[in-house]
Amino acid sequence: MNTHTDNPIALIKTRQAQLVKALNTVLPDHALLWEPEDTIPYECDGLAAYRQMPLAVALPETEAQAVAVIKVCQSLNIPIVPRGAGTGLSGGAMPIAQGLVLSLAKFKKILQIDPIARTAVVQPGVRNLAISEAVAHHGLYYAPDPSSQIACSIGGNVSENSGGVHCLKYGLTLHNILKVRAILMSGEVVEFGSLAPDAPGLDLLSILVGSEGMLAVITEVTVKLVPKPQLAQVIMASFDDVEKGGNAVAAIVAAGIIPAGLEMMDKAATRAVEEFVHAGYDINAEAILLCESDGTPEEVAEEIERMTEVLKKSGAIRIQVSQSEAERLKFWSGRKNAFPAAGRISADYYCMDGTIPRLHIATLLKRIQEMEKKYQLRCMNVFHAGDGNMHPLILFNGSDEDEWHRAEAFGSDILETCVELGGTITGEHGVGIEKINSMCVQFSESERDLFWAVKAAFDPKKLLNPDKAIPTLNRCAEYGRMRITGGVLPHPELERF
């Protein structure tokens, strides 16, 4: 009789001992953690509601070490969860119970900056903002600016295809990187993309970006840098009606203007942030729009005038234009602090990330208002209005189990409404573990099968972050059955998947 199969704890201990022994031969002592007190900081990422302890955490310092770690896992059939700064909001870096966390935190060197070619070669653990800081003296910056940019790392940005408040004009991570060096699960080091404008074969870089650590482990990223605009100015416009605000967004785009940033906040969000940062927001407005222009001083003056005209025509009741860089940053501070502001007025908040066609912004907001009544929870809305990417923040108390389950159901309801309105369940935060059930709603069985086949093309043994982003057929079948009973999951205490 095999005692391992009879006793799951013994099995885990044996697997752990096996893994640690093998990794000890390829990593220095300080680069391997396996005692629970050492690995507990890795049990979750930015989505703290979902936690799992790994067998061990490897922190290689060189690419050769990372290759060796991957080869060990490949031979022992141990799943790997790659991890950057751990700021992700969808649980993409949450460990797998019998798996290894492969942290790239020690890969934090900026290897090369070429101001004329406008490129920087960086290791994956380099923070997003650190790139812009390092090239600022050349008058350049790295454009994608997710809200977590002071902490999040570029490897994670590539894995999630991160956006930010300026991506309407400057694009997502995909549009701002040239080349990625990575390790396949076979242990082979490869390059995706090129310093040239394109690369031979299929566009594999496109499929790697946003693949949530499921296809390869990134060890180096060549990013594009763009010249820093000479000037940026932001308009803050108030509306007495959310629909008017939503229509103003469409009107700006229809007028042929692509603002550098176009953000909207509803009344609940405005009040919460104003109390927190005192940015001078109009707390009586039903919606506030922040509309930024950047470029040469002449260009900005011309664009601000055109934007102001459109906003007035769309029914803005108050318009303020930043008159200095300090004032511009003050106007933005509210939007940038929306998440901590939510944290101030509620014990916990659950941030959603659906995207919808802009014309449905008002419809979705109305549906969310109805859901607030249905689930008996408050929700404040901040969003990247320019690209229809919504971040409803559902406020709840995490110590009340029932509230958490209502918040989860509320979130799923919002996401399914986004799909119904022609949008998607995630614009920039990724599917991770959090939205994996909603993938069953957005994609058909054959589409999900193709995703699995894509994964298998890179990772035939399915060892790289295998339980994230793409749901299995069984999982979707189970989710379908549960939904029939009506929104709130029965027996949420049971482990189902």
Add this chain to the structure above:
Amino acid sequence: MTQSFIQDTQEAIHEAIQSKGLLRITGSGTKDWFGAELKGNPLSTKNYQGIINYQPDELVITVKSGTSIKEIELALEEKNQQFAFEPPHFGDNATIGGMVCSGLAGPGRVSAGSLRDFVLGAKIMDGQGQVMNFGGTVMKNVAGYDVSRLMPGSLGTLALLLDVSIKVLPKPIATATLQLEIEQQKAIHTMNLLASQPWPINASCWQGEQNGMLHIRLSGAKAAVESATNSFKKNLGMKLLDPDEAKKFWDSLREHQSDWFKSSNHQALPLWRFAVAPTSNPINLPGSTLIEWHGGQRWWQGHLDAAAAKAIAAKAHGHASIFRSSERDLAMLSSLNDNPLTKALVPVQERLKKAFDPHGIFATGRLA
């Protein structure tokens, strides 16, 4: 029409599976010369045309793959919008499907981005006749792998593109083109230096041997184009081109109808494309070179050994391919096998193709 097209195509696919046949997806055939030699029975999209949805406010258009680019560009023009990557047509009836699956872009690519950057979603039919949707019509979408962005440049070897959603942009308010006679090495440096500064530069082109002519196109807000024009005239000694002449210049460049390209067509010389790191030194080949995309795309005409072309490109961190030639073989096309760091991706790419097309009915080998 849609339903019968879908059904007919599914039948054709099932038949090809049974007879172990090969299907060559084609639109109007304007780019038949592109990629490896043609193989397989044509599977045409010409009965699958039309705009499905165009919402100028949403900056997206969804079209059927057999629709002509010309028709779409006219619809965009009416709303003062455009495909900012400036796709070449290379023929009168070029289709959207051919545009996407060849993945080619024109002069504006250097500032606006590649065609792939603008693809938001696609409805495809795989090699088993299954219809699937990936991506969507929204600007930001990270649900699942970005499968729709594998279609650009796939040359019909993955799946049949049915519908595609593409991001569109407003036309710039103002444009201006300036020119300057300058040495090649200096031209490459100047293009990149200017691009590293906040000027509204939209396209660049240099052609010549040692010495040649640099063209720079500005586009954006009126005031920005004016101030850049004045500065480039004053500080670089550039000359402003007449707007009609400028438009002709960029259009004929995009379509390879300019004198430089015509001489190659005329003499039936092979046309080589070098995609390289933009700041690389001039490619060391005799005769005239045409440079676009701030140095990232370089054209050269003449007979050249494939291995030699590839070696030149590798030195400049890029790749070389025959673009147009009366004779072409696989060795003249760039491939993942050319670079030691992409060799290991060859089996990955093969497995990906199998994922879309397990019976190999689209395996025409057109993409090296």
